[in-house]
Amino acid sequence: MPDPYESARLGDREALSAIVESLRPRVSRMARHYARRTGQDADDLLQEAWLGLLDAMPQMDIRIGSPRQYLLSRARWRLLDAVRRERLRRCLPLDEPSCSELPSADPCGVGDLAVGEFLGRLQPGQRTIARLLMEGHSWRETGARIGCTSANVAYHVRRIREAYVRREECAAP
Secondary structure, X not given: OOOHHHHHHOOOHHHHHHHHHHHHHHHHHHHHHXXXXXXXXXXXXXXXHHHHHHHHHHHOOOOOOOHHHHHHHHHHHHHHHHHHHHHHOOOOOXXXXXHHHOOOOOOOOHHHHHHHHHHHHOOHHHHHHHHHHHOOOOHHHHHHXXXXXXXXXXXXXXXXXXXXXXXHHHHOO
């Protein structure tokens, strides 16, 4: 009898439905748990978890570890990435002025020049990582975009921080 995880990975809809039904209680509990912890909508988190799980299905290697745990971890990671993105992208309430109406603390754009100058001193890979992170991407998303792991991104972030600290120490009177 073929493995249902392998059949689902290869596109068998019945096997996929069976796996989804077996994981439904666990994924639902996970989404409700993180919704209570973060104050976000449980249905939104559930949707993100399912997207993570289903996106991971084609890359799953059933020979390594437990396919069930692999899918659940991918669901959790996608859910936590959504939590992180939401935290970064909170909007101002509609009754407050938009950012374009707020007075700028840096009317000449000196801050933008300093950031550009600092990024220009970094290595090309570090510059790409810094730009992606400043755009609001998570370490995992950044790594996926440039073709490396989040651990590699963490290494480069440490090097970027060290370069920034050295720059600040040199600029201090």
